[in-house]
Amino acid sequence: MFALVVARRYLFSNPAQTALLITGVALGVTAFVFITALIEGLAIRLTADVTANSSHVSLEQEVRVARVLPARAADVQSVALVSTFQRRQIRAWGPTVALLRSQPLVSAISPQISGNAFLVKGEAVAPLAVTAIEPSALDAISPITTKIIGGDADLGADGILIGAQLAENLGLSAGQPVLFRTDRGVDRLLTVRGIFRTGLLNLDERVAFLSIRTARPLLRLPEGVTNIEVKLHDPGQAREFAAFLRDATGLRVTSWQERNTTLEGALFAQAQTGTLIQIFSLISVLIGIASALSLSANRRRGEIGIMGAFGVARRFIAAVFVLQGLLIGMVGAGIGCLTGFALCSWLATLTKADGTMVLPIVASEGSYLTVFALTTLGAVLASVIPARSAARLDPLEAIQQ
Amino acid sequence: MTDVLEARGIDMSFRNGDEVTEVLKGVDLTLQAGELVALLGASGSGKSTLLSIIGLLLRPTAGRITIAGQRVDTLSETERARFRNQRLGFIFQFHHLLPDFTATENVAFPAAATAGRMTGAMRQRARELLERVGLADRMDFPATRLSGGQKQRVAIARALMNNPALILADEPTGSLDRVSAEKVLDLMEEVNREDKATFLICTHDENIAARCARRIIVKDGRADRVQA
Numbered sequence: 001m002f003a004l005v006v007a008r009r010y011l012f013s014n015p016a017q018t019a020l021l022i023t024g025v026a027l028g029v030t031a032f033v034f035i036t037a038l039i040e041g042l043a044i045r046l047t048a049d050v051t052a053n054s055s056h057v058s059l060e061q062e063v064r065v066a067r068v069l070p071a072r073a074a075d076v077q078s079v080a081l082v083s084t085f086q087r088r089q090i091r092a093w094g095p096t097v098a099l100l101r102s103q104p105l106v107s108a109i110s111p112q113i114s115g116n117a118f119l120v121k122g123e124a125v126a127p128l129a130v131t132a133i134e135p136s137a138l139d140a141i142s143p144i145t146t147k148i149i150g151g152d153a154d155l156g157a158d159g160i161l162i163g164a165q166l167a168e169n170l171g172l173s174a175g176q177p178v179l180f181r182t183d184r185g186v187d188r189l190l191t192v193r194g195i196f197r198t199g200l201l202n203l204d205e206r207v208a209f210l211s212i213r214t215a216r217p218l219l220r221l222p223e224g225v226t227n228i229e230v231k232l233h234d235p236g237q238a239r240e241f242a243a244f245l246r247d248a249t250g251l252r253v254t255s256w257q258e259r260n261t262t263l264e265g266a267l268f269a270q271a272q273t274g275t276l277i278q279i280f281s282l283i284s285v286l287i288g289i290a291s292a293l294s295l296s297a298n299r300r301r302g303e304i305g306i307m308g309a310f311g312v313a314r315r316f317i318a319a320v321f322v323l324q325g326l327l328i329g330m331v332g333a334g335i336g337c338l339t340g341f342a343l344c345s346w347l348a349t350l351t352k353a354d355g356t357m358v359l360p361i362v363a364s365e366g367s368y369l370t371v372f373a374l375t376t377l378g379a380v381l382a383s384v385i386p387a388r389s390a391a392r393l394d395p396l397e398a399i400q401q
Numbered sequence: 402m403t404d405v406l407e408a409r410g411i412d413m414s415f416r417n418g419d420e421v422t423e424v425l426k427g428v429d430l431t432l433q434a435g436e437l438v439a440l441l442g443a444s445g446s447g448k449s450t451l452l453s454i455i456g457l458l459l460r461p462t463a464g465r466i467t468i469a470g471q472r473v474d475t476l477s478e479t480e481r482a483r484f485r486n487q488r489l490g491f492i493f494q495f496h497h498l499l500p501d502f503t504a505t506e507n508v509a510f511p512a513a514a515t516a517g518r519m520t521g522a523m524r525q526r527a528r529e530l531l532e533r534v535g536l537a538d539r540m541d542f543p544a545t546r547l548s549g550g551q552k553q554r555v556a557i558a559r560a561l562m563n564n565p566a567l568i569l570a571d572e573p574t575g576s577l578d579r580v581s582a583e584k585v586l587d588l589m590e591e592v593n594r595e596d597k598a599t600f601l602i603c604t605h606d607e608n609i610a611a612r613c614a615r616r617i618i619v620k621d622g623r624a625d626r627v628q629a
Contacts, residue, residue, distance in 0.1 A: 001517065002513050003517070006514075009502065303497065303499050307510075307514065310486055310511035310514075310559075311482040311483055311486025311487070312482070312486065312510075314482075316514050396458040399493055399495075
């Protein structure tokens with residue numbers, strides 16, 4: 001293709017200018033890759049932090065509300081009241097668990113009984129949020145075993161796991177007995193089997209784990225469970241899966257996104273900001289290409305004029321400039337992707353004293369194909385204006401100048 | 402001899418606001434195959450305008466032009482460009498060679514750009530033409546490394562590349578020193594004599610005109626024919 005030969009020759013005719021132009025494009029692309037990898041990395045880290053220690057989908061019984069019943073007579077209205085004698089529970093939780101087990105998206109299931117209680121030691125009383133689980137599924141939702149700092153995670157028949165802050169407040173250590181008093185008015189002496197530290201004060205001070213078998217008589221729930229917690233292989237699919245479960249079970253199903261709308265809003269705002277920065281970096285790249293090619297077209301007016309005088313087609317002249325834009329865009333984007341990847345990979349290795357990353361950057365999330373395609377396409381579009389003006393140049397006027 | 406160019410009733414006027422300037426008024430012109438003709442006139446007489454009209458670089462206000470048997474004043478812009486590429490050759494005062502290309506590439510450029518590729522046959526033809534104009538030892542030199550006279554000889558070779566029916570030269574020696582100008586004129590005469598190429602040379606230099614077989618003087622917008 002002769003137009004490509006001419007375009008390449010034009011670019012090589014002024015290596016310093018071409019190198020500067022490509023460097024400008026590469027820098028813009030590097031900035032794009034860096035911002036994308038950083039924002040994606042931040043979103044991944046925040047999502048992982050939020051979803052690592054909690055379930056992705058929660059199932060519980062719908063809240064019952066008073067409803068108006070169909071009237072038998074026009075002037076009589078009756079209302080079905082909410083029973084205060086029945087606990088909110090999932091009574092037939094077996095089929096629901098079976099349904100969940102059949103779903104390939106699901107990675108872990110934890111039927112639970114949640115309730116409130118107090119730990120009493122002498123005159124000291126501490127309120128508790130109790131989570132009763134199957135001992136075998138202790139780590140299914142949040143990894144507790146690895147966070148045990150005293151005793152072990154074996155719940156047994158009368159064991160309880162408490163957080164480090166609670167243990168400190170009550171002066172408890174592993175192996176000690178403690179009085180457990182539920183909000184149902186049942187007292188029982190339990191043994192502190194293990195003490196965990198998650199680093200989250202709310203958990204370390206207020207949460208305790210029991211086996212579901214131990215909890216049933218204490219929380220007066222002989223059959224059902226209060227909630228079923230589910231982990232998915234991909235937390236991103238939680239919202240859609242929750243909708244599916246809502247239809248399939250009739251239960252109240254909440255995804256982790258619905259429980260963390262503030263986080264979702266923050267991630268959205270962050271993504272929007274990133275998009276704006278990406279757009280501006282691309283625009284600056286494209287303006288650079290358009291202005292450089294316009295200058296080139298102006299500098300080569302005489303040559304373009306002679307081409308026109310010799311009857312060289314306008315589309316050939318336009319193609320020479322569009323191909324210059326294409327080459328600059330492709331080479332600049334290619335180099336920018338490589339330097340962006342190298343920069344992000346290097347930044348990902350930098351850690352603080354506590355071992356955490358300086359920047360939550362994920363090099364693989366740089367959207368390399370997108371930025372390469374956008375830059376190349378943009379470079380071609382940016383070259384259209386100088387290409388058109390070159391192609392429309394009046395040969396006679398250009399030669400006479 | 403057959404007519405290569407026949408121009409009849411060429412009018413050309415330029416409008417600047419309400420003011421209309423008539424540059425050419427009913428110019429008639431005929432060139433026969435193999436002629437070497439000088440187009441003379443004082444500065445501003447309209448001779449360059451007439452040359453541009455014949456070279457299909459300008460559209461006349463009125464008139465009829467036939468080149469190599471084809472009516473060309475009615476052609477579209479694309480058709481005019483194609484005609485220029487295939488049937489006309491141009492030599493300008495300034496060579497306007499492409500500085501990033503060798504002498505051979507410059508000569509073959511108009512043909513290659515139209516074909517979309519530089520073929521071996523094009524290269525061969527360009528090299529033969531460069532040999533013909535005495536630049537056998539400069540074929541692969543970049544245009545920037547050639548002297549002014551050599552560049553103008555490359556421009557002549559480029560004008561001959563597509564075997565044009567008519568070669569239009571606008572002050573072809575205007576930017577050259579006397580020695581180089583003589584060499585270029587010798588070359589044009591030689592090409593005219595040996596290849597029977599038809600030249601229309603626009604000049605205000607009486608010495609160049611004296612070497613042409615026929616002179617056409619443009620004065621007050623009209624062309625007067627003078628036999629040499």
